[in-house]
Amino acid sequence: MPEPLQPALDRLRPLLLDTEGLIRAVASGRRRAEHPDPTRAELRPVDLRGERHLQVTATDGRTPVVLNHTGPDAEAAVDSLLAQPYGNWHVETREAVVQLRVTKRGEAQVHTSAASGEAADTTHDRAKNHLIDPADPLFTILGADAAKRRQVDAFLRQLAPIARRVKPEGRPLRVVDLGCGNAYLTMAAHRYLAAEIDPDVQTLGVDIRPEMASRNARVAAEAGLTGLGFKAASIEEAAADPELTGVDIVLALHACDTATDDSLALAVRWQARGVLAAPCCHHDIQRQLTDSDAGAPFAGLTRHAILRERFADVLTDTVRADLLRLLGYRVEVVEFIDSRHTPRNALIRAVHTGTAPTARRVAEYTDLVSAWHIEPALAERLAPEVESVLAN
Numbered sequence: 001m002p003e004p005l006q007p008a009l010d011r012l013r014p015l016l017l018d019t020e021g022l023i024r025a026v027a028s029g030r031r032r033a034e035h036p037d038p039t040r041a042e043l044r045p046v047d048l049r050g051e052r053h054l055q056v057t058a059t060d061g062r063t064p065v066v067l068n069h070t071g072p073d074a075e076a077a078v079d080s081l082l083a084q085p086y087g088n089w090h091v092e093t094r095e096a097v098v099q100l101r102v103t104k105r106g107e108a109q110v111h112t113s114a115a116s117g118e119a120a121d122t123t124h125d126r127a128k129n130h131l132i133d134p135a136d137p138l139f140t141i142l143g144a145d146a147a148k149r150r151q152v153d154a155f156l157r158q159l160a161p162i163a164r165r166v167k168p169e170g171r172p173l174r175v176v177d178l179g180c181g182n183a184y185l186t187m188a189a190h191r192y193l194a195a196e197i198d199p200d201v202q203t204l205g206v207d208i209r210p211e212m213a214s215r216n217a218r219v220a221a222e223a224g225l226t227g228l229g230f231k232a233a234s235i236e237e238a239a240a241d242p243e244l245t246g247v248d249i250v251l252a253l254h255a256c257d258t259a260t261d262d263s264l265a266l267a268v269r270w271q272a273r274g275v276l277a278a279p280c281c282h283h284d285i286q287r288q289l290t291d292s293d294a295g296a297p298f299a300g301l302t303r304h305a306i307l308r309e310r311f312a313d314v315l316t317d318t319v320r321a322d323l324l325r326l327l328g329y330r331v332e333v334v335e336f337i338d339s340r341h342t343p344r345n346a347l348i349r350a351v352h353t354g355t356a357p358t359a360r361r362v363a364e365y366t367d368l369v370s371a372w373h374i375e376p377a378l379a380e381r382l383a384p385e386v387e388s389v390l391a392n
C-alpha cells in the first residue's frame with residue numbers, strides 16, 4: 001500500500017546511520033520530472049584507522065566520488081541524500097532489507113523482507129566485485145534473480161573494454177541489444193555505460209514479442225533510466241529501419257538459434273565496431289549435420305546424437321567467428337561465465353579493425369564448410385559480402 005513519503009524516508013534515516021547494523025544502501029533512479037544530484041549514491045560502513053565510518057560513494061554519471069563520514073558529518077550526509085528526489089532506496093541491514101520506491105503520485109511504496117544473512121564488508125579498499133551492485137534497485141524492479149544478476153555482471157565485464165575502445169568522439173555511444181527479451185542485460189548495460197563510459201549513451205532493445213517493448217519501457221521509466229528505448233520488431237525488421245544507423249555496439253545474449261546469425265549479420269551491415277553475442281541453441285547446423293557425411297576420419301564425430309549436438313555447437317560458432325574474421329573483425333571466443341551458471345556460456349567478442357583476411361584464413365573457412373557440406377545461416381545472410389571476400 002502506498003503511504004506518505006516523508007515519514008517513510010524518516011524511518012530510513014536511523015537505518016542508514018546505524019553503521020553497526022547497516023550492510024549497504026543504494027539511492028538511485030529519480031522521481032517524475034526531477035533530477036537528483038548525485039544521480040546515484042551507495043552507502044556502507046567502513047573501518048578506517050580503527051574507527052567505524054559511513055562511506056558514501058556518489059556518482060554523477062562520470063567519476064564516482066567517495067567520502068567517509070562520522071558523527072554529525074555522517075548525519076548531514078544522510079540528510080542531504082534523503083532530501084534528494086531519488087526514485088528508489090534499497091537499504092540492507094542485519095535485520096531486514098527495506099525497499100522504498102516513490103510512486104508516480106509521489107507516495108512511498110515500502111517493501112520489507114528478511115535479511116540476506118550477509119555480513120557487512122567493512123574493509124576500506126574492497127575489491128570491486130560487481131560492476132553493478134547486486135543490491136541495485138534496478139534488479140529488484142526487473143525481478144532478476146541472483147543467477148541472472150551474475151550472468152549480466154559477467155557479460156558487462158566483457159562489454160566494458162570494448163565500449164571504452166569503440167566509444168565515438170563528438171556523439172553519444174549507440175548500443176542495440178537484439179532479442180532483448182525482459183531486457184535485464186539491456187537495462188544493466190545502459191546503467192553501467194551511462195555511469196562509467198558515456199553519460200549520453202543511447203541504448204535500444206529489440207525483441208520480436210510486442211508485449212516486451214511496452215513492459216520494458218514501463219520498467220525502464222520506473223527505474224529512472226533515460227536514453228533507453230525499446231522496439232517491438234524482428235531483427236530482420238530492425239535491419240530495414242532507416243532510422244537505425246550509426247550503431248557502435250551490437251549485443252545479443254542468448255538470441256535463439258539463427259537469431260544470433262541475424263544479429264551478427266546486422267552488426268556487419270551496420271558496421272558496428274563492437275559485437276558481443278552469446279549464442280543459444282544451435283539447431284541449424286545440427287540439422288545439416290544429420291544429413292551430412294564428412295567421411296573418414298571424421299564420421300564418428302556425428303554418429304552419436306549427443307556428440308553430434310555438441311560438435312554442432314562448436315562448428316556453428318567456429319564458422320561464425322571465421323566469417324566475422326573474413327569480414328574485417330578481430331574475433332575472440334571466450335567463456336563469459338562459469339558453466340555452472342549457464343551451459344550457454346560461450347561469447348563471440350569482436351571488434352572491427354578492417355583488416356583484410358589472409359589467403360590462409362579464407363582457405364580455412366572454405367575447406368571447413370565444404371568438408372562438412374554445410375551452408376551456414378550467417379554466410380547466407382551476408383552472401384554478397386562473403387562472396388566479395390572469397391572472390392579476392
Ligand SMILES: C[S@@+](CC[C@H](N)C(=O)[O-])C[C@H]1O[C@@H](n2cnc3c(N)ncnc32)[C@H](O)[C@@H]1O
Pocket residue numbers: 178179180181182183184185206207208209233234235236252253254255256259262280
Ligand atoms: C532466450 S531469450 C533471451 C532474452 C535476453 N537476451 C536475455 O538473455 O535475457 C531470446 C529472445 O530473443 C527473441 N527473439 C528470437 N528471435 C528473434 C528475432 N528474429 N527477432 C527479434 N527477437 C527475437 C525472443 O522473443 C526472446 O525474447
